Amino acid sequence: MSEFLQMGGYAPYVWSAYGITLVTLVLNVWWIRRLHRRALDQARNAAEPGAGARLPKVRRIE
Amino acid sequence: MKLPRWFHMLGSPPHVYALAGRVSPWIGALGCTLIVVGVGWGLGFAPTDYVQSEVYRIIYIHPQTAYVSMQAYVLLAVAAGIGFIWRIKLAHAVAVSAAPIGASFTFCALVTGSIWGAPTWGTFWEWGDPRIMFELLLLFLFLGYMALRAAFDDRDKADRVSAILGVVGVVNVPIIHYSVIWWTTLHQGPSITGLDDPSIDSSMLWPFLLMMFGFMFFFFWLLLERLRAEIVVREQGARWLTDLMAGGKT
Numbered sequence: 001m002s003e004f005l006q007m008g009g010y011a012p013y014v015w016s017a018y019g020i021t022l023v024t025l026v027l028n029v030w031w032i033r034r035l036h037r038r039a040l041d042q043a044r045n046a047a048e049p050g051a052g053a054r055l056p057k058v059r060r061i062e
Numbered sequence: 063m064k065l066p067r068w069f070h071m072l073g074s075p076p077h078v079y080a081l082a083g084r085v086s087p088w089i090g091a092l093g094c095t096l097i098v099v100g101v102g103w104g105l106g107f108a109p110t111d112y113v114q115s116e117v118y119r120i121i122y123i124h125p126q127t128a129y130v131s132m133q134a135y136v137l138l139a140v141a142a143g144i145g146f147i148w149r150i151k152l153a154h155a156v157a158v159s160a161a162p163i164g165a166s167f168t169f170c171a172l173v174t175g176s177i178w179g180a181p182t183w184g185t186f187w188e189w190g191d192p193r194i195m196f197e198l199l200l201l202f203l204f205l206g207y208m209a210l211r212a213a214f215d216d217r218d219k220a221d222r223v224s225a226i227l228g229v230v231g232v233v234n235v236p237i238i239h240y241s242v243i244w245w246t247t248l249h250q251g252p253s254i255t256g257l258d259d260p261s262i263d264s265s266m267l268w269p270f271l272l273m274m275f276g277f278m279f280f281f282f283w284l285l286l287e288r289l290r291a292e293i294v295v296r297e298q299g300a301r302w303l304t305d306l307m308a309g310g311k312t
Binding site: 004007008009010013014016017018020021024025027028029031032033035036039040042043044046047 | 101105106110115116117119120123124127162163166167169170173174177178180181280284287288290291294295297298299303304307
């Protein structure tokens with residue numbers, strides 16, 4: 001296992017290349033999801049002001 | 063010539079939004095599966111290269127991200143061209159969606175290439191190398207397309223002006239592709255020179271191709287999801303979108 005991780009002495013190169021690529025793919029997914037959600041929230045707010053999911057929750061004080 | 067009905071439906075935002083939503087999970091699952099298998103095979107089972115040792119294993123991500131970055135630009139240019147000529151707004155939406163994803167793949171190609179270059183060429187970056195320079199230009203074309211759009215408040219104007227840049231920039235893609243053949247360069251030649259006589263052994267070719275198709279499907283998954291978001295951005299206030307949200311089907 002440790003031999004695998006060492007990559008014949010090239011570990012910093014191989015793992016950083018794979019790591020940066022993985023992070024870029026994941027960030028793409030996250031960022032696109034966020035854009036989609038925000039656009040839907042905005043559309044919801046425009047159609048029915050105050051109905052957006054992003055509004056803060058307020059607790060009534062008795 | 064009478065065009066089939068499904069072709070006309072491709073210009074309809076509600077139809078494309080629903081269609082993309084149905085297709086994209088499958089494409090995403092296929093892309094992720096191919097990448098997981100390809101990474102396992104490429105890192106764990108493919109043999110060590112006798113010249114470059116283990117560092118050669120970057121070959122399972124670098125050419126793939128570079129190839130997808132070029133493919134993303136061709137798609138952007140074709141979509142922008144269709145949008146410009148036939149004034150189809152959804153085509154512009156496709157071009158807009160391809161730009162940031164393409165830029166991120168270009169970034170990956172440049173960074174992984176740079177990391178590969180350090181131990182094999184002895185340098186992270188070589189300003190004189192044609193392929194590096196034209197791939198860098200590709201990154202600037204994606205970013206330039208996005209920056210140009212951001213300069214306009216009016217979306218239709220942004221669509222039309224940015225489409226011109228998008229289409230003109232496509233000449234860069236064949237230049238990247240042939241750069242290692244036209245000029246003397248540090249960059250190694252193509253790994254796939256035709257399937258009858260590939261320049262890499264089949265034990266390395268299989269994970270190479272799995273990763274190639276894996277990244278392609280992953281790109282199309284991202285593109286469809288980004289396109290859905292773009293449709294919602296562009297269709298704010300449209301009746302179909304309001305109805306769809308009221309039905310909880312977004």
